Amino acid sequence: MIEVNVRKELVGYKGNFTLDVNLKIEKGEFLTIFGKSGSGKTTVLRMIAGLLEPDEGIIRFGDKIYFDSSSGINLPPQKRSVGFVFQNYALFPNMTVYENIVYAADKSQLSKVDEILKLVELYDLKARYPSSLSGGQQQRVALVRSIMRNPDILLLDEPLSALDFTIRLKLQDEVKEIHRRYGLTTILVSHDKPEVFKMSEKVVYLEEGKIRKIGTPREVFIEKNLSGKFSFFGTILDIRKSDVFNIVTVDINGNLVEVATVEDLNIGEEVIIGSKAFTPIVKRL
Protein backbone atom coordinates (compact mmCIF):
# COMPACT_ATOMS: atom_id res chain seq x y z
CA MET A 1 0.00 0.00 0.00
CA ILE A 2 1.14 3.55 -0.75
CA GLU A 3 0.50 6.10 1.96
CA VAL A 4 0.66 9.79 1.11
CA ASN A 5 -0.04 12.04 4.08
CA VAL A 6 1.46 15.45 3.37
CA ARG A 7 1.00 19.13 3.98
CA LYS A 8 2.59 22.07 2.18
CA GLU A 9 1.94 25.80 1.95
CA LEU A 10 1.37 26.75 -1.69
CA VAL A 11 0.86 29.98 -3.56
CA GLY A 12 -2.17 29.83 -5.84
CA TYR A 13 -3.65 32.40 -8.18
CA LYS A 14 -6.16 33.34 -5.45
CA GLY A 15 -3.44 33.60 -2.78
CA ASN A 16 -1.81 31.22 -0.32
CA PHE A 17 -3.44 27.92 0.53
CA THR A 18 -2.44 24.75 2.35
CA LEU A 19 -2.19 21.50 0.45
CA ASP A 20 -3.37 18.88 2.94
CA VAL A 21 -3.70 15.42 1.43
CA ASN A 22 -4.07 12.08 3.19
CA LEU A 23 -4.68 9.14 0.91
CA LYS A 24 -3.91 5.45 0.65
CA ILE A 25 -3.47 3.65 -2.64
CA GLU A 26 -3.63 -0.14 -2.86
CA LYS A 27 -0.89 -1.93 -4.77
CA GLY A 28 -2.03 -2.47 -8.37
CA GLU A 29 -4.67 0.23 -8.16
CA PHE A 30 -5.29 2.88 -10.85
CA LEU A 31 -6.05 6.12 -9.05
CA THR A 32 -6.74 9.50 -10.59
CA ILE A 33 -6.30 12.86 -8.91
CA PHE A 34 -8.91 15.11 -10.45
CA GLY A 35 -9.33 18.84 -9.99
CA LYS A 36 -9.13 22.24 -11.59
CA SER A 37 -5.84 23.96 -12.48
CA GLY A 38 -4.10 25.15 -9.33
CA SER A 39 -5.84 22.66 -7.01
CA GLY A 40 -2.53 20.97 -6.13
CA LYS A 41 -2.78 17.83 -8.30
CA THR A 42 0.66 18.04 -9.89
CA THR A 43 2.21 19.09 -6.58
CA VAL A 44 1.11 15.77 -5.03
CA LEU A 45 2.77 13.84 -7.87
CA ARG A 46 5.97 15.88 -7.60
CA MET A 47 6.14 15.23 -3.85
CA ILE A 48 5.71 11.47 -4.39
CA ALA A 49 8.48 11.56 -7.02
CA GLY A 50 10.80 13.55 -4.73
CA LEU A 51 10.86 16.60 -7.01
CA LEU A 52 9.26 18.75 -4.31
CA GLU A 53 9.61 18.51 -0.54
CA PRO A 54 6.47 18.58 1.64
CA ASP A 55 6.52 20.88 4.69
CA GLU A 56 5.57 17.87 6.79
CA GLY A 57 4.12 14.40 6.53
CA ILE A 58 5.00 10.93 5.34
CA ILE A 59 5.17 9.17 1.97
CA ARG A 60 5.79 5.45 1.90
CA PHE A 61 5.39 2.46 -0.36
CA GLY A 62 4.80 -0.54 1.88
CA ASP A 63 7.74 -0.60 4.30
CA LYS A 64 9.84 1.71 2.10
CA ILE A 65 9.87 5.27 3.48
CA TYR A 66 10.29 7.87 0.73
CA PHE A 67 9.72 10.86 2.98
CA ASP A 68 9.16 11.29 6.70
CA SER A 69 9.47 14.77 8.16
CA SER A 70 9.46 13.45 11.74
CA SER A 71 12.63 11.37 11.19
CA GLY A 72 14.23 13.61 8.54
CA ILE A 73 14.03 11.03 5.74
CA ASN A 74 13.80 12.48 2.24
CA LEU A 75 14.98 10.08 -0.47
CA PRO A 76 16.20 11.81 -3.65
CA PRO A 77 14.18 11.06 -6.83
CA GLN A 78 16.72 8.52 -8.11
CA LYS A 79 16.35 6.47 -4.90
CA ARG A 80 12.58 6.29 -5.24
CA SER A 81 11.12 3.62 -7.48
CA VAL A 82 8.92 5.96 -9.46
CA GLY A 83 8.14 6.31 -13.16
CA PHE A 84 7.02 9.78 -14.22
CA VAL A 85 5.38 10.79 -17.49
CA PHE A 86 5.04 14.51 -18.10
CA GLN A 87 2.67 16.32 -20.40
CA ASN A 88 5.55 17.58 -22.57
CA TYR A 89 7.16 14.12 -23.19
CA ALA A 90 10.65 15.17 -21.92
CA LEU A 91 12.59 12.95 -24.36
CA PHE A 92 16.27 13.33 -25.25
CA PRO A 93 16.18 14.86 -28.76
CA ASN A 94 19.62 13.52 -29.67
CA MET A 95 18.72 9.91 -28.93
CA THR A 96 16.64 7.49 -30.97
CA VAL A 97 13.46 5.94 -29.60
CA TYR A 98 15.40 2.83 -28.61
CA GLU A 99 18.22 4.83 -26.98
CA ASN A 100 15.76 6.99 -25.04
CA ILE A 101 14.19 3.87 -23.60
CA VAL A 102 17.37 1.89 -22.96
CA TYR A 103 18.92 4.89 -21.22
CA ALA A 104 16.37 4.47 -18.43
CA ALA A 105 16.45 0.67 -18.32
CA ASP A 106 18.32 -1.77 -16.12
CA LYS A 107 20.43 -4.25 -18.10
CA SER A 108 18.12 -7.00 -16.84
CA GLN A 109 15.20 -5.25 -18.50
CA LEU A 110 16.68 -4.99 -22.00
CA SER A 111 14.92 -8.15 -23.20
CA LYS A 112 11.62 -6.48 -22.34
CA VAL A 113 12.18 -3.43 -24.56
CA ASP A 114 11.10 -4.99 -27.85
CA GLU A 115 8.03 -6.57 -26.25
CA ILE A 116 6.78 -3.22 -24.94
CA LEU A 117 7.68 -1.39 -28.16
CA LYS A 118 5.51 -3.88 -30.07
CA LEU A 119 2.69 -3.45 -27.54
CA VAL A 120 2.55 0.30 -28.16
CA GLU A 121 3.26 0.01 -31.91
CA LEU A 122 6.68 1.68 -31.75
CA TYR A 123 8.82 -1.29 -32.74
CA ASP A 124 9.15 -0.18 -36.38
CA LEU A 125 10.07 3.33 -35.24
CA LYS A 126 12.78 2.43 -32.76
CA ALA A 127 15.60 3.93 -34.88
CA ARG A 128 13.78 7.22 -35.33
CA TYR A 129 14.54 10.44 -33.42
CA PRO A 130 11.82 12.20 -31.34
CA SER A 131 11.58 15.16 -33.73
CA SER A 132 10.33 12.84 -36.48
CA LEU A 133 7.54 11.40 -34.30
CA SER A 134 4.00 12.64 -33.73
CA GLY A 135 2.91 13.84 -30.29
CA GLY A 136 1.15 10.55 -29.60
CA GLN A 137 4.23 8.54 -30.62
CA GLN A 138 6.53 10.69 -28.45
CA GLN A 139 4.24 10.19 -25.47
CA ARG A 140 4.28 6.43 -26.07
CA VAL A 141 8.08 6.55 -25.89
CA ALA A 142 7.89 8.53 -22.65
CA LEU A 143 5.44 5.98 -21.26
CA VAL A 144 7.60 3.00 -22.18
CA ARG A 145 10.68 4.71 -20.72
CA SER A 146 8.87 5.36 -17.45
CA ILE A 147 8.10 1.70 -16.82
CA MET A 148 11.48 0.23 -17.84
CA ARG A 149 12.73 0.08 -14.25
CA ASN A 150 9.60 -1.69 -12.97
CA PRO A 151 8.63 1.27 -10.80
CA ASP A 152 6.70 0.87 -7.55
CA ILE A 153 4.50 3.72 -8.73
CA LEU A 154 3.79 5.11 -12.19
CA LEU A 155 2.93 8.81 -12.08
CA LEU A 156 1.16 10.32 -15.09
CA ASP A 157 0.84 14.12 -15.09
CA GLU A 158 -1.86 14.89 -17.68
CA PRO A 159 0.14 12.93 -20.25
CA LEU A 160 -2.58 12.89 -22.87
CA SER A 161 -3.95 16.41 -22.61
CA ALA A 162 -1.92 17.81 -25.53
CA LEU A 163 -3.02 15.07 -27.91
CA ASP A 164 -5.98 15.13 -30.26
CA PHE A 165 -9.16 13.26 -29.32
CA THR A 166 -8.66 10.10 -31.40
CA ILE A 167 -5.03 9.59 -30.38
CA ARG A 168 -5.97 10.29 -26.77
CA LEU A 169 -8.63 7.54 -26.78
CA LYS A 170 -6.14 5.05 -28.23
CA LEU A 171 -3.43 5.97 -25.75
CA GLN A 172 -5.89 5.69 -22.87
CA ASP A 173 -6.43 2.06 -23.89
CA GLU A 174 -2.67 1.49 -24.14
CA VAL A 175 -1.99 3.04 -20.71
CA LYS A 176 -4.68 0.83 -19.19
CA GLU A 177 -3.24 -2.25 -20.89
CA ILE A 178 0.30 -1.43 -19.70
CA HIS A 179 -1.00 -0.84 -16.17
CA ARG A 180 -2.79 -4.20 -16.21
CA ARG A 181 -0.13 -6.26 -17.96
CA TYR A 182 2.77 -5.10 -15.78
CA GLY A 183 0.79 -4.99 -12.53
CA LEU A 184 1.63 -1.33 -11.94
CA THR A 185 0.31 1.00 -9.30
CA THR A 186 -0.62 4.09 -11.25
CA ILE A 187 -1.56 7.63 -10.24
CA LEU A 188 -2.91 9.81 -13.03
CA VAL A 189 -3.51 13.53 -12.82
CA SER A 190 -6.32 14.67 -15.08
CA HIS A 191 -9.05 17.28 -15.37
CA ASP A 192 -10.86 15.38 -18.12
CA LYS A 193 -13.92 13.64 -16.62
CA PRO A 194 -14.51 11.11 -19.46
CA GLU A 195 -10.82 10.14 -19.26
CA VAL A 196 -11.01 9.74 -15.49
CA PHE A 197 -14.15 7.66 -15.82
CA LYS A 198 -12.59 5.36 -18.40
CA MET A 199 -9.22 4.90 -16.75
CA SER A 200 -9.62 4.90 -12.98
CA GLU A 201 -10.70 2.52 -10.27
CA LYS A 202 -10.62 5.30 -7.69
CA VAL A 203 -10.79 9.09 -7.97
CA VAL A 204 -9.58 11.74 -5.56
CA TYR A 205 -11.35 15.05 -6.16
CA LEU A 206 -8.94 17.81 -5.09
CA GLU A 207 -10.05 21.40 -4.57
CA GLU A 208 -7.75 24.16 -3.25
CA GLY A 209 -5.41 21.56 -1.79
CA LYS A 210 -8.08 19.56 0.06
CA ILE A 211 -9.67 16.24 -0.81
CA ARG A 212 -13.34 17.05 -1.38
CA LYS A 213 -14.45 13.61 -2.46
CA ILE A 214 -12.92 10.17 -2.89
CA GLY A 215 -14.45 7.05 -4.38
CA THR A 216 -15.11 5.25 -7.63
CA PRO A 217 -15.66 7.49 -10.69
CA ARG A 218 -19.37 6.64 -10.43
CA GLU A 219 -19.49 7.69 -6.79
CA VAL A 220 -17.56 10.90 -7.42
CA PHE A 221 -19.14 12.02 -10.69
CA ILE A 222 -22.44 10.25 -11.28
CA GLU A 223 -23.95 9.70 -7.86
CA LYS A 224 -24.81 13.31 -7.43
CA ASN A 225 -27.22 14.36 -4.74
CA LEU A 226 -30.08 14.10 -7.22
CA SER A 227 -32.20 11.10 -8.16
CA GLY A 228 -32.35 12.30 -11.78
CA LYS A 229 -30.57 9.63 -13.83
CA PHE A 230 -30.45 11.77 -16.94
CA SER A 231 -27.92 14.28 -15.66
CA PHE A 232 -24.67 15.75 -16.86
CA PHE A 233 -22.01 18.16 -15.68
CA GLY A 234 -21.62 21.19 -17.89
CA THR A 235 -20.34 24.74 -18.12
CA ILE A 236 -22.57 27.69 -18.92
CA LEU A 237 -21.46 29.42 -22.13
CA ASP A 238 -24.30 31.85 -22.67
CA ILE A 239 -27.47 33.15 -21.00
CA ARG A 240 -30.18 35.10 -22.78
CA LYS A 241 -33.59 36.26 -21.63
CA SER A 242 -36.63 34.93 -23.45
CA ASP A 243 -40.12 35.58 -22.12
CA VAL A 244 -40.02 34.56 -18.42
CA PHE A 245 -37.09 32.21 -18.96
CA ASN A 246 -33.33 32.38 -19.01
CA ILE A 247 -32.24 30.32 -22.01
CA VAL A 248 -28.94 28.85 -20.90
CA THR A 249 -26.44 27.38 -23.36
CA VAL A 250 -24.40 24.68 -21.66
CA ASP A 251 -21.30 22.87 -22.90
CA ILE A 252 -21.54 19.20 -21.90
CA ASN A 253 -18.24 17.67 -22.98
CA GLY A 254 -18.30 19.43 -26.32
CA ASN A 255 -22.04 19.02 -26.90
CA LEU A 256 -23.95 22.27 -26.66
CA VAL A 257 -27.45 22.11 -25.23
CA GLU A 258 -30.01 24.82 -24.45
CA VAL A 259 -32.11 24.71 -21.31
CA ALA A 260 -35.01 26.97 -20.36
CA THR A 261 -34.82 27.83 -16.66
CA VAL A 262 -35.86 30.58 -14.26
CA GLU A 263 -32.75 30.06 -12.08
CA ASP A 264 -30.34 32.99 -11.78
CA LEU A 265 -27.07 31.67 -13.17
CA ASN A 266 -23.79 33.10 -14.44
CA ILE A 267 -21.72 32.48 -17.55
CA GLY A 268 -18.78 30.22 -16.70
CA GLU A 269 -20.55 28.47 -13.81
CA GLU A 270 -20.37 24.67 -13.60
CA VAL A 271 -23.81 23.15 -13.35
CA ILE A 272 -25.64 19.85 -13.39
CA ILE A 273 -28.22 19.52 -16.14
CA GLY A 274 -30.73 17.00 -14.91
CA SER A 275 -34.03 15.49 -15.84
CA LYS A 276 -36.05 12.48 -14.84
CA ALA A 277 -35.13 9.36 -16.80
CA PHE A 278 -38.79 9.16 -17.85
CA THR A 279 -38.72 12.49 -19.70
CA PRO A 280 -36.19 12.26 -22.59
CA ILE A 281 -37.31 10.64 -25.81
CA VAL A 282 -35.12 8.09 -27.58
CA LYS A 283 -35.33 8.06 -31.36
CA ARG A 284 -33.51 5.77 -33.74
CA LEU A 285 -31.19 7.70 -36.08
Next chain:
Amino acid sequence: MNRLAGIITHFHSVDTMSTVNVNTEIGEFCCVILENPQTATYLKKENKVKLLFKETNFFISKNQIYNFNSFRTIIKDILLADIFVKLAVESNNYFFCVLITKKEFETFDLNLNDEIFVYIKPTNIILEI
Protein backbone atom coordinates in the same frame (compact mmCIF):
# COMPACT_ATOMS: atom_id res chain seq x y z
CA MET B 1 -36.55 24.91 -9.21
CA ASN B 2 -39.07 24.41 -6.40
CA ARG B 3 -37.91 22.51 -3.33
CA LEU B 4 -39.98 20.89 -0.61
CA ALA B 5 -38.50 19.02 2.36
CA GLY B 6 -40.01 15.74 3.46
CA ILE B 7 -39.45 12.35 5.04
CA ILE B 8 -39.58 9.01 3.26
CA THR B 9 -42.54 7.08 4.69
CA HIS B 10 -42.62 4.10 2.35
CA PHE B 11 -40.96 2.73 -0.76
CA HIS B 12 -41.39 -0.26 -2.99
CA SER B 13 -38.63 -1.44 -5.32
CA VAL B 14 -38.72 -3.68 -8.36
CA ASP B 15 -35.34 -4.28 -9.93
CA THR B 16 -33.77 -0.78 -10.07
CA MET B 17 -37.04 1.14 -10.05
CA SER B 18 -38.82 2.33 -6.91
CA THR B 19 -41.93 4.21 -5.96
CA VAL B 20 -41.20 6.42 -2.99
CA ASN B 21 -43.74 8.07 -0.68
CA VAL B 22 -42.60 11.28 0.97
CA ASN B 23 -44.52 13.08 3.70
CA THR B 24 -44.27 16.87 3.66
CA GLU B 25 -45.97 19.76 5.42
CA ILE B 26 -48.33 20.20 2.49
CA GLY B 27 -49.21 16.55 2.04
CA GLU B 28 -47.98 13.17 0.91
CA PHE B 29 -46.19 12.85 -2.42
CA CYS B 30 -45.40 9.79 -4.46
CA CYS B 31 -42.55 9.73 -6.93
CA VAL B 32 -40.89 7.14 -9.12
CA ILE B 33 -37.11 6.93 -9.39
CA LEU B 34 -34.69 4.66 -11.22
CA GLU B 35 -32.96 3.60 -8.00
CA ASN B 36 -33.25 0.94 -5.33
CA PRO B 37 -31.73 0.76 -1.80
CA GLN B 38 -28.55 -0.81 -3.27
CA THR B 39 -27.99 1.97 -5.81
CA ALA B 40 -29.16 4.87 -3.61
CA THR B 41 -28.12 4.78 0.04
CA TYR B 42 -30.59 7.52 0.94
CA LEU B 43 -33.51 5.24 0.09
CA LYS B 44 -34.51 4.36 3.65
CA LYS B 45 -37.66 4.90 5.67
CA GLU B 46 -37.49 8.02 7.88
CA ASN B 47 -34.69 9.56 5.77
CA LYS B 48 -34.96 13.27 5.03
CA VAL B 49 -35.09 14.23 1.35
CA LYS B 50 -36.11 17.21 -0.71
CA LEU B 51 -38.59 17.04 -3.56
CA LEU B 52 -37.63 19.05 -6.62
CA PHE B 53 -40.31 20.26 -9.00
CA LYS B 54 -39.52 22.02 -12.26
CA GLU B 55 -41.71 25.10 -12.64
CA THR B 56 -43.15 23.95 -15.97
CA ASN B 57 -44.07 20.45 -14.76
CA PHE B 58 -47.16 21.40 -12.74
CA PHE B 59 -50.74 20.73 -13.80
CA ILE B 60 -53.17 23.26 -12.44
CA SER B 61 -56.94 23.08 -11.94
CA LYS B 62 -59.68 25.02 -10.17
CA ASN B 63 -60.96 21.86 -8.45
CA GLN B 64 -59.03 19.01 -6.92
CA ILE B 65 -58.79 16.28 -9.55
CA TYR B 66 -56.20 14.04 -7.94
CA ASN B 67 -56.16 12.96 -4.32
CA PHE B 68 -52.39 12.46 -4.32
CA ASN B 69 -49.43 14.63 -5.41
CA SER B 70 -51.86 17.54 -5.38
CA PHE B 71 -52.13 20.53 -3.08
CA ARG B 72 -54.32 23.57 -2.65
CA THR B 73 -52.64 26.92 -3.24
CA ILE B 74 -53.48 30.61 -3.36
CA ILE B 75 -52.12 32.80 -6.17
CA LYS B 76 -49.98 35.52 -4.57
CA ASP B 77 -48.35 37.05 -7.63
CA ILE B 78 -48.80 37.02 -11.39
CA LEU B 79 -46.17 37.99 -13.95
CA LEU B 80 -47.53 38.13 -17.48
CA ALA B 81 -45.14 37.64 -20.38
CA ASP B 82 -45.89 37.05 -24.05
CA ILE B 83 -46.03 33.26 -24.05
CA PHE B 84 -45.74 32.20 -20.42
CA VAL B 85 -47.20 33.40 -17.17
CA LYS B 86 -45.25 33.11 -13.95
CA LEU B 87 -47.38 32.47 -10.88
CA ALA B 88 -46.20 32.66 -7.28
CA VAL B 89 -48.49 30.37 -5.32
CA GLU B 90 -48.59 29.73 -1.58
CA SER B 91 -49.59 26.66 0.35
CA ASN B 92 -49.22 26.35 4.12
CA ASN B 93 -46.60 29.15 4.06
CA TYR B 94 -44.60 27.43 1.31
CA PHE B 95 -44.16 29.42 -1.89
CA PHE B 96 -43.87 27.80 -5.30
CA CYS B 97 -43.13 29.17 -8.74
CA VAL B 98 -45.50 27.80 -11.39
CA LEU B 99 -45.02 28.54 -15.09
CA ILE B 100 -48.02 28.05 -17.33
CA THR B 101 -48.73 29.17 -20.86
CA LYS B 102 -50.81 32.27 -21.45
CA LYS B 103 -53.39 29.99 -23.06
CA GLU B 104 -53.80 28.04 -19.79
CA PHE B 105 -53.87 31.26 -17.80
CA GLU B 106 -56.66 32.71 -19.93
CA THR B 107 -58.62 29.46 -20.08
CA PHE B 108 -58.68 29.20 -16.28
CA ASP B 109 -59.35 32.95 -15.94
CA LEU B 110 -56.89 33.23 -13.07
CA ASN B 111 -56.63 36.20 -10.73
CA LEU B 112 -54.69 37.21 -7.65
CA ASN B 113 -55.83 35.37 -4.49
CA ASP B 114 -57.64 32.70 -6.52
CA GLU B 115 -57.50 29.20 -5.14
CA ILE B 116 -55.97 26.66 -7.49
CA PHE B 117 -54.93 23.04 -7.11
CA VAL B 118 -51.53 22.03 -8.30
CA TYR B 119 -50.65 18.49 -9.35
CA ILE B 120 -47.26 16.99 -10.15
CA LYS B 121 -46.83 13.60 -11.84
CA PRO B 122 -44.80 10.99 -9.89
CA THR B 123 -42.42 10.71 -12.86
CA ASN B 124 -41.70 14.46 -12.71
CA ILE B 125 -40.43 14.66 -9.12
CA ILE B 126 -36.68 14.55 -8.53
CA LEU B 127 -35.34 13.65 -5.10
CA GLU B 128 -32.46 15.68 -3.67
CA ILE B 129 -30.45 14.64 -0.67
